[in-house]
Amino acid sequence: MVDQPHRPIGKSALQLVLATSEEQEALVETIESAGYQTCLGKTGSMELQKVVSAIETAAKRQGLIDQSLYREMHALYHAILEAVQGVTRGQAQLGDVMRTVGLKFVIVRGIAYENQAEGEWIAVALYGTIGAPVRGLEHETAGLGINHI
Amino acid sequence: MVDQPHRPIGKSALQLVLATSEEQEALVETIESAGYQTCLGKTGSMELQKVVSAIETAAKRQGLIDQSLYREMHALYHAILEAVQGVTRGQAQLGDVMRTVGLKFVIVRGIAYENQAEGEWIAVALYGTIGAPVRGLEHETAGLGINHI
Amino acid sequence: MVDQPHRPIGKSALQLVLATSEEQEALVETIESAGYQTCLGKTGSMELQKVVSAIETAAKRQGLIDQSLYREMHALYHAILEAVQGVTRGQAQLGDVMRTVGLKFVIVRGIAYENQAEGEWIAVALYGTIGAPVRGLEHETAGLGINHI
Amino acid sequence: MVDQPHRPIGKSALQLVLATSEEQEALVETIESAGYQTCLGKTGSMELQKVVSAIETAAKRQGLIDQSLYREMHALYHAILEAVQGVTRGQAQLGDVMRTVGLKFVIVRGIAYENQAEGEWIAVALYGTIGAPVRGLEHETAGLGINHI
Amino acid sequence: MVDQPHRPIGKSALQLVLATSEEQEALVETIESAGYQTCLGKTGSMELQKVVSAIETAAKRQGLIDQSLYREMHALYHAILEAVQGVTRGQAQLGDVMRTVGLKFVIVRGIAYENQAEGEWIAVALYGTIGAPVRGLEHETAGLGINHI
Amino acid sequence: MVDQPHRPIGKSALQLVLATSEEQEALVETIESAGYQTCLGKTGSMELQKVVSAIETAAKRQGLIDQSLYREMHALYHAILEAVQGVTRGQAQLGDVMRTVGLKFVIVRGIAYENQAEGEWIAVALYGTIGAPVRGLEHETAGLGINHI
Numbered sequence: 037m038v039d040q041p042h043r044p045i046g047k048s049a050l051q052l053v054l055a056t057s058e059e060q061e062a063l064v065e066t067i068e069s070a071g072y073q074t075c076l077g078k079t080g081s082m083e084l085q086k087v088v089s090a091i092e093t094a095a096k097r098q099g100l101i102d103q104s105l106y107r108e109m110h111a112l113y114h115a116i117l118e119a120v121q122g123v124t125r126g127q128a129q130l131g132d133v134m135r136t137v138g139l140k141f142v143i144v145r146g147i148a149y150e151n152q153a154e155g156e157w158i159a160v161a162l163y164g165t166i167g168a169p170v171r172g173l174e175h176e177t178a179g180l181g182i183n184h185i
Numbered sequence: 186m187v188d189q190p191h192r193p194i195g196k197s198a199l200q201l202v203l204a205t206s207e208e209q210e211a212l213v214e215t216i217e218s219a220g221y222q223t224c225l226g227k228t229g230s231m232e233l234q235k236v237v238s239a240i241e242t243a244a245k246r247q248g249l250i251d252q253s254l255y256r257e258m259h260a261l262y263h264a265i266l267e268a269v270q271g272v273t274r275g276q277a278q279l280g281d282v283m284r285t286v287g288l289k290f291v292i293v294r295g296i297a298y299e300n301q302a303e304g305e306w307i308a309v310a311l312y313g314t315i316g317a318p319v320r321g322l323e324h325e326t327a328g329l330g331i332n333h334i
Numbered sequence: 335m336v337d338q339p340h341r342p343i344g345k346s347a348l349q350l351v352l353a354t355s356e357e358q359e360a361l362v363e364t365i366e367s368a369g370y371q372t373c374l375g376k377t378g379s380m381e382l383q384k385v386v387s388a389i390e391t392a393a394k395r396q397g398l399i400d401q402s403l404y405r406e407m408h409a410l411y412h413a414i415l416e417a418v419q420g421v422t423r424g425q426a427q428l429g430d431v432m433r434t435v436g437l438k439f440v441i442v443r444g445i446a447y448e449n450q451a452e453g454e455w456i457a458v459a460l461y462g463t464i465g466a467p468v469r470g471l472e473h474e475t476a477g478l479g480i481n482h483i
Numbered sequence: 484m485v486d487q488p489h490r491p492i493g494k495s496a497l498q499l500v501l502a503t504s505e506e507q508e509a510l511v512e513t514i515e516s517a518g519y520q521t522c523l524g525k526t527g528s529m530e531l532q533k534v535v536s537a538i539e540t541a542a543k544r545q546g547l548i549d550q551s552l553y554r555e556m557h558a559l560y561h562a563i564l565e566a567v568q569g570v571t572r573g574q575a576q577l578g579d580v581m582r583t584v585g586l587k588f589v590i591v592r593g594i595a596y597e598n599q600a601e602g603e604w605i606a607v608a609l610y611g612t613i614g615a616p617v618r619g620l621e622h623e624t625a626g627l628g629i630n631h632i
Numbered sequence: 633m634v635d636q637p638h639r640p641i642g643k644s645a646l647q648l649v650l651a652t653s654e655e656q657e658a659l660v661e662t663i664e665s666a667g668y669q670t671c672l673g674k675t676g677s678m679e680l681q682k683v684v685s686a687i688e689t690a691a692k693r694q695g696l697i698d699q700s701l702y703r704e705m706h707a708l709y710h711a712i713l714e715a716v717q718g719v720t721r722g723q724a725q726l727g728d729v730m731r732t733v734g735l736k737f738v739i740v741r742g743i744a745y746e747n748q749a750e751g752e753w754i755a756v757a758l759y760g761t762i763g764a765p766v767r768g769l770e771h772e773t774a775g776l777g778i779n780h781i
Numbered sequence: 782m783v784d785q786p787h788r789p790i791g792k793s794a795l796q797l798v799l800a801t802s803e804e805q806e807a808l809v810e811t812i813e814s815a816g817y818q819t820c821l822g823k824t825g826s827m828e829l830q831k832v833v834s835a836i837e838t839a840a841k842r843q844g845l846i847d848q849s850l851y852r853e854m855h856a857l858y859h860a861i862l863e864a865v866q867g868v869t870r871g872q873a874q875l876g877d878v879m880r881t882v883g884l885k886f887v888i889v890r891g892i893a894y895e896n897q898a899e900g901e902w903i904a905v906a907l908y909g910t911i912g913a914p915v916r917g918l919e920h921e922t923a924g925l926g927i928n929h930i
Binding site (some may be wrong): 576614 | 827851
Binding site (some may be wrong): 340342343344345348349352416419420421423424431446455459461473474475476477478480 | 491492493494496497498501552565569570572573595604608610622623624625626627628629
């Protein structure tokens with residue numbers, strides 16, 4: 037039977053992206069002891085391209101995905117784009133519509149369902165601010181993308 | 186100067202929507218002691234209309250917004266739609282594209298910036314599952330919408 | 335050389351859809367004396383389908399388009415959808431996202447460029463209110479679609 | 484009770500953006516005597532960013548919004564984006580899809596409902612041409628965005 | 633090295649969905665001898681939900697995907713939605729915007745890259761007509777979605 | 782009565798865009814003997830603007846459309862954008878979301894319905910690859926746009 041595990045992959049990614057730097061270490065340990073791999077980073081830009089690229093690069097460098105396999109890159113790419121939809125809410129655009137983001141990102145990868153045959157999944161969580169390219173003229177934003185890998 | 190407060194409104198909403206039922210009470214207290222009002226609920230449907238309606242109804246019933254003022258309804262409505270974008274990631278549709286959601290929702294309202302002149306803001310956070318209308322054929326999803334009120 | 339005529343087709347449609355019932359008759363005369371055909375109507379619904387259908391039916395009944403020719407129906411249809419984008423601003427949806435419209439519509443058809451070889455064009459203008467299905471909880475909305483026919 | 488005033492804010496903005504330079508002065512006077520503030524300008528670009536920026540700058544320079552308050556910038560920004568949806572009809576993009584705009588813009592701000600508790604609202608109306616970056620290969624376009632402020 | 637195979641999966645799906653009933657049998661044989669599984673069907677509706685459902689049901693009945701595995705359903709679902717984007721071109725909607733489709737669909741599954749480690753992929757091709765719910769008032773439409781499985 | 786001709790315009794365009802260089806010549810002949818004009822080309826870019834531009838330029842150079850008539854450019858432009866929707870599936874963006882395309886394109890123009898009064902139509906078919914700007918990290922993609930001219 038297909039069931040959510042004790043520690044859901046999306047919730048893990050969201051909790052980690054919301055964590056303070058003090059909370060991070062313990063939370064990473066908890067999530068990794070549930071069998072997941074994790075990867076954290078920061079990115080900020082008026083160019084969406086740089087946001088996508090920063091997350092992809094972190095995932096490759098920290099070994100979360102195997103960049104020689106297109107299927108892994110493809111799974112990650114669509115998870116990123118889905119998380120970006122939550123951040124941009126309707127138009128996957130930043131500078132083109134005169135706004136910028138400052139984001140923390142978390143990628144979590146692993147067995148996400150009790151049925152082992154479901155294989156590995158990947159979650160991308162984003163949290164930070166979006167707004168005008170002027171300090172203070174911004175509010176919070178978040179997104180979550182999930183894909184099978 | 187315009188600055189994020191110690192307890193950001195969007196993070197508060199996301200943490201509360203991710204909280205277990207044991208964690209909820211204490212967290213509500215913490216958030217409310219920071220000057221916010223909160224409202225929690227659950228909704229699940231293949232009809233997006235029912236999701237929007239459930240959140241609006243909870244906000245009105247629990248007194249989070251004044252339903253006799255259109256400007257409050259308007260602020261809440263757009264915050265809900267933005268959160269829905271994160272949940273649906275590209276097409277604000279459920280049954281029309283053969284999928285259903287089961288969601289927890291949290292609404293947080295209050296002064297969100299140190300500069301009191303910024304007035305009140307509203308945050309809507311959603312977290313739950315999205316997938317085929319078959320138990321288990323679903324993954325997690327989340328969304329956050331923020332608006333001035 | 336391709337130039338805008340003295341009376342642009344889109345502006346004519348917008349002015350007519352904004353006109354009060356007292357102003358309408360004289361404005362229709364002015365627009366028609368510039369060589370255009372016009373058609374006016376009202377529609378209101380939570381179902382987008384009924385809005386599209388009401389405009390198509392009016393255009394056919396008042397002879398603004400020849401319903402036996404698919405190319406005319408196709409030109410009108412896309413002009414309607416483009417006007418609807420202005421009304422719905424991002425999601426071409428009404429009841430699905432818990433909102434309703436009350437709209438006046440105007441269709442204008444005719445030679446829109448000084449170069450006669452540009453042939454006939456069609457403009458669809460919409461103006462009215464959009465909001466919650468509760469009287470008063472609504473604001474104005476408008477849209478303009480233009481296509482060659 | 485919540486009711487439309489004698490002079491609706493959106494209609495005022497649309498009428499002013501459609502007005503000829505001869506009609507403008509009298510119309511501005513009529514609209515301002517109804518208690519609204521107004522702001523007019525022109526912008527043209529293949530870059531959507533410049534369109535958004537031109538409208539924001541005009542609003543700030545002419546004192547229609549208080550740029551030190553994020554809530555005012557936020558309200559204006561979303562009204563602009565909604566008006567842009569009407570102009571671009573489906574893809575909030577210009578040069579990326581090989582098209583350019585030449586637009587007049589009008590911003591109107593003030594009490595828009597009889598119930599004073601509804602407070603101030605802002606309307607952004609756009610009217611002009613959209614098309615290929617070649618003179619004459621273009622047709623009219625319009626958009627209206629409205630938000631509480 | 634990652635390379636396209638001699639018989640690309642997407643092209644195979646498109647050729648098969650375009651094939652006449654006389655050409656179908658031989659083409660299926662050619663595609664299957666390249667190591668792919670195939671599945672064909674027809675669907676027509678004003679409800680997008682029924683289109684998605686018809687393709688999912690055919691894939692399950694003909695054993696192209698294992699319906700007990702969510703990851704397979706998830707891969708197919710997103711491939712269907714991507715193909716639907718090509719068919720609907722901008723708004724994944726049918727009856728809501730007063731149009732209907734009559735479609736042939738083809739699903740192809742198998743090893744799509746020379747590097748066996750890339751594993752299996754799935755392609756969904758759609759071809760048919762879209763238009764008003766009146767015979768003859770329609771034109772052709774097509775879509776292709778591809779996903780790793 | 783309005784009916785599909787023996788050789789549908791959209792299917793002709795799709796078959797030609799899928800044809801190998803050996804098959805092309807004979808297929809062009811068959812399509813042109815059915816009364817259509819055809820135009821083929823290749824384009825590849827991370828900038829959507831260059832893709833649109835390459836197709837427009839080919840259509841003008843090869844005389845498929847009369848560039849002095851805006852109505853012809855307008856018909857072609859919207860057919861291109863619709864085909865691009867199939868290629869990009871949800872976001873008409875390339876480099877902005879960190880992806881690139883390599884595409885073959887085919888334009889077909891002519892009488893597409895048995896009823897001669899339906900006049901000329903234009904079809905744009907695209908086929909190729911989309912993916913990361915790294916060789917091999919890509920999959921196939923296709924799109925079809927059709928418009929009256």
